[in-house]
Amino acid sequence: MQSQDAAQSAAPPSPAGPVVDVEQAEAALVEHYPRLVRLAYLMLPSGLGRSGRVLTAHSLVQRALPRNRTPAPLIPAQQAGRDGDPGYALVRLQVVRTALRRAGRTGWRAALPPLPLPRVWGLKLFPRSGGADALALDQRLDALSGPARAAHVLRGLERLPDGEVRKVLAAAGVTGVDAALDEADRLPDPYRLLGSPGFDPCSLQARPTDLLRRRRRLKAALVAGAALAVCGTLLGLPGDGWGPDGAAAPPYARNPAAQAALDPGKLSRVSPAAWKTSARTDFSVWPARGGLTGDRALLRRALAVWARPGGGVQVSATPGTPSGGPAGPPQLLYAGTVDTARVVVLYDGLRLARYAEPEDGARGVVLDFARVDDAGRAGSGAVVLSRADGNVRYLLAPWVRAAGGRDLRRPGAAATDLALADGVTSPLASSALRPGPCTAWYVLQLTDGTGTRLVTDLGELVPARLTAGRPGRTHEVSGAGALRTWAPYACSLSTVRAAGVRSVNAWAFAEQPLPDASGEAAWVCTRAETWRGGGARVLAQFHTPGGRFGAVAAKAEDVPECGERAPRVLAGVLWKSAAGDWYLLAAGSRDTVSVRASGGVEGTARGPLLTVRAEEGARADLRGTLENGRSVDGLR
Incomplete structure (x- = not known):
């Protein structure tokens, strides 16, 4: 059933374009549902609470369909896949209109849900954490008026130029369009954060509501409606819960x-x-x-x-x-x-x-x-205190004597000193939080009485420790050799963000001469260990002379290879020479006595290195034999 709001505003006040069938509008809504719900979520005020905003956003989008054939507004859909789609433009306009109407409610009406559906009984649903940057943006968006917030979202998420934003807002019933655009201009945040997981109401976390209080309410409702009203009133009174406990839920036990x-x-x-x-x-x-x-x-x-x-x-x-x-x-x-x-x-x-x-x-x-x-000295050197504007501040262990910032991709550059105040560092750029191409990877360098070590922010509370060397004999990334080993592979750290990583080791397990006298390539295995023990992530990477980055040749998860329990690895890659010829290159760790390729490419080599002519796009299975006679498969 459609809402009264949707029925009253089915015909936009803007000049009409092509007539849109209900089926066409429905197809656009279903195809672009996640984006439309994100639009609604971003336009709604945070006063609804994260769970309330999620349900309200879904409710508004699900009720954006017109009742019948409707003239579409003369506003382009703008984004690829939606450009020129009048169905999408019509549905988006309805979402903007109803979101602005919902955001404009005040007083007791602001606490009302828009419609009885969708509802989720017994669960609180809310998006995943978007980090401190997303939280700061949400607070700044909430300080804007509803039309200004809508203007910022339409500019950043829909990539609409100001002329088209004016048309959408005017068609949605906004009177002070120019004032809304001027207000949105004062928001300093980059539009990239609008795509943050913290603003995705379709990828949700679930938590139960207060189970004991819900059971008490149900019993009270069965006894008498008056008892329920009294219970609800008492639960809402200030006391040990709402007042001194701030954002905590009301207490439900006296253990x-x-x-x-x-x-x-x-x-x-x-x-x-x-x-x-x-x-x-x-x-x-x-x-x-x-x-x-x-x-x-x-x-x-x-x-x-x-x-x-x-x-x-x-x-x-x-x-x-x-x-x-x-x-x-x-x-x-x-x-x-x-x-x-x-x-x-x-x-x-x-x-x-x-x-x-x-x-x-x-x-x-x-x-x-x-x-x-079991953090130990090496794992308890720093904790992330805050993230803001792409930078991070750390609280350091009391035994840390000095801290600095270093670009892991520039091994020859000196570290930059960070100021310390009561153990808190000055801001350091966090490459894990910055979108776009990876041109630098900044890490935190800690110096104490036992030496110097590097840790890196991976978007979590505790930074991950970086090491280098053969598993079982790893060492800190402090010397020139270890820094050079890590440099081509620094950007691959982005693949283990938000995975609970405790440490990442880079092991240069082989060097291989390239065909056609093209120089010598390096093979490195990086292994990310987690705090929970399982779920380790392994990458075998291949780096050619003159290349800025290492290429991922193989990857695996929760395997012993490249770790202390199994300090071995075998991986292969298809490589194209300067002359245009294709080769299968494979390399194993030093204890590999032979390598064999089968399937799409056939070949055998004594020792840990294999070079075989191949066709573009060929696939091969690798198997190696170790010094102890055991076999090892290629990493996948």
Whole structure:
């Protein structure tokens, strides 16, 4: 059934173009449904809450179909695949119109859902975390008026020029179009963030609603409607939940251990010098730092949100990391103001939890988790405090003496010193967060009493450690040789973003002369280990002389090759010489005594290297024999 809003506004007030059948409009809606829902989600105010915005966006798009044949607006669809499609232009106009109408509601009407469907009982649905940059953009979008927000989205997501944006807004009933465009001009954010996962209402995370409270409400409804009203009123009153706990959901249990974990006065705090005499050197000996370690109200909010995040809290966790509340009072590592947010970092022996809230209000709270068990000295050198404008700030371990930034793609360039204030670094560019071609990969260089090591931001709470060398005998990436080994393969680190990676090792396992006297190619195996143990990702990469990047020849996941348990690897690639001839090149680690190719290419070679003439597009199976007589298959 169509909504009253859709029925009243089926005919656009703009000049009409081709007549669109309902079937044509439906085809456009189905084909471009994810983009239309993203448009609606971005135009809706954040006051609805992330779950409410998701359901409202889907509701508006699903009710954007006209009742019958309708003149399409004379506005191009603009994007490839939609250019010239009057059905898409008509549906998009209806989505813009109803989203603006929904965003314009005030008072008690702003809390009402647009229509009874779609609804999801028992679940809260919200997009995945888009990171600090996406959160900051969402806050700036929310500060705009509805028409200005729509103008920014139409410019950035739909790539409409200002003339066409004016037509869409005017057709949607906006009166002050020029004022909306002027207001949107003041938004400094790049349009690239509009495609962030944090704004994708079709790729969702699910969490249960308050199960015990829902059961109580059901029982109360069966007894009497009056009891339900009283219960709802009591749940909404300020008290231990809504007021002091900020964005946390209302309390649903009075377990003594759970209550103790929410008491800021019971937080564990470590002496600043504890790490110097402790048998352990990890997060357990980090002191509490930051200018807000005495702010009990902030600490209480952070603990309450950790225990029971409300529907408006953006929660993320690295793969394999539980996101439940602490079993007892955790350890405080940091509480302070970073950029435009108040940040609290806590540690419970297994996980790090970072709580962040905007300085200017309670909306936009973020809660991030990372598993850090058995971190050791090398794995507990830094924690990400904030990300803003493509940069990242770190909180460093107390034993770190100096920090610097380095471009991993330029091994000969010196590191740039980073200023430290109470263990917090000045901003460093984060290549993992920047879209477009990879021209640089910036890493954090840490120096302490045991040496120098490199870590890199992969979009998570704890940066990944970089090493080099044969598995089982790896070393830090500090010398010139290790830096040169990593340089051609730095950009491949983008393939392991947001995977819970603990460390990445680069192993140069072979060098191979190229046919036609083209020089010598290098073979490197990179292995990304995760905090959860399983799910390691392995890439065999091939680098020719003069090339800026290594080419991925083979990849695998959750295999022992290229690791300490199986320090061996065999991989192959089709390569075209300068003379235009194609070859199958294969290489194995040093303990490979022969290599055989079969299938689309036939050939055998003694030793770890194989070079065979091949046809373009040929496929081959590789098998090698090791010194101990065992066989190894080519990495896939």
